[in-house]
């Protein structure tokens with residue numbers, strides 16, 4: 001066996017904890033039956049498969065790995081085996097996807113709702129304030145916008161106690177991993193083809209993942225709708241992007257299947273080379289742009305200077321299809337999620353009672369900090385809450401004792417600053433053992449998982465062209481870690497095994 005391959009086993013005391021959990025969490029695999037030799041073989045095969053099939057990311061230890069493709073590549077972190085997930089809950093997550101799509105679309109055209117709901121946040125959060133400013137400035141232009149494209153990912157955890165599928169958040173901008181998530185499902189199927197019999201697992205229980213082809217299809221149909229055969233898709237990227245292969249999978253699929261070309265530009269480059277024609281056509285160094293697909297622009301760090309803000313405004317003023325538009329972006333903020341969870345708010349946007357009930361069932365407890373009763377409870381029992389600012393990309397939330405400290409400080413200072421946050425019920429998914437592979441090293445860990453369901457929505461005037469779920473992303477992380485991002489280094493990519 002390979003010397004490069006190291007297996008890090010977890011300590012045996014923890015195994016007992018897991019066994020105590022076993023009655024509630026249907027443990028799929030008898031992890032004790034997997035001996036060291038088999039494990040090493042599977043990890044080795046998985047690493048080879050990942051390298052040969054492009055389940056890759058830039059290696060943080062190689063300087064140019066975020067700029068030059070093909071330089072400093074490392075396998076994306078993955079779970080060796082898929083995680084058990086109840087088929088009923090999986091179907092439910094797929095079923096609500098088009099309803100959430102419609103909700104986002106309806107919220108996005110309700111300018112007043114967006115501005116009002118975010119008005120107190122705006123006063124204390126500069127980033128949200130800048131987005132709202134662009135929203136106000138482009139209101140009239142955007143009202144004339146005919147084509148609306150959303151590529152979302154709604155994330156859930158399965159609450160162990162109530163068995164409810166509860167939404168963590170709905171991402172409307174830069175939903176990542178449509179490319180790599182498909183590959184992880186394929187990796188797992190391939191491993192089960194070889195080892196499934198030995199493990200007592202059937203590869204057909206890992207659902208096929210169509211995220212990359214469905215997202216490419218949505219981009220292609222939107223491009224067709226734009227109706228300028230010489231226009232291309234522009235991806236807005238960060239200057240340094242180690243997750244570039246995930247993006248390239250989508251762009252390569254778009255090229256191969258639909259012969260649509262893409263260019264990649266940073267916000268700074270867009271400011272330099274972008275130009276608007278009087279009719280709203282966006283040109284980049286003379287090249288017409290049909291779709292602006294954002295894989296950057298969701299975090300304050302994406303706007304280090306006024307240059308980047310000027311670029312975002314320019315894009316928003318153009319007649320190109322924005323994926324997402326500033327209003328879709330705002331509709332996906334945590335503050336809006338919290339406002340939508342208030343009684344009778346869903347009714348403002350949706351008519352069908354059954355659909356409303358289905359969405360509401362996925363809502364965890366969500367509160368603004370105006371609610372003094374809930375603030376008091378959260379100070380008493382901070383471990384039952386998560387405090388969230390209006391940020392994306394992982395690593396921004398406040399947990400446990402820090403929630404209490406932060407709330408007490410905000411109370412003492414008595415400022416408006418509390419409007420920057422929302423409070424959310426902490427969800428506790430069941431813990432099960434998992435093999436997490438990162439940097440060629442396999443760690444046996446106690447892990448929890450978060451399911452993301454991709455969805456696409458395409459509307460041209462009153463005609464809804466696409467409204468569909470588009471495959472999935474499972475992310476698994478050590479149960480003791482609060483945050484969840486893969487790129488942020490907390491989680492690994494995973495897939496599901498339907499039970």
Ligand code: ADP
Nearest residue numbers: 169386391392393394424425426427482483484
């Ligand atoms: P971001 O937009 O930064 O991804 P999230 O709301 O998804 O923000 O939070 C980041 C991570 O924090 C999630 O992936 C999840 O692991 C964890 N998390 C968020 N909300 C909750 C919650 N209510 N209960 C438990 N964990 C949560």
Ligand code: MG
Nearest residue numbers: 169171392393
């Ligand atoms: Mg997010």
Ligand code: MG
Nearest residue numbers: 155168169394
């Ligand atoms: Mg998230």
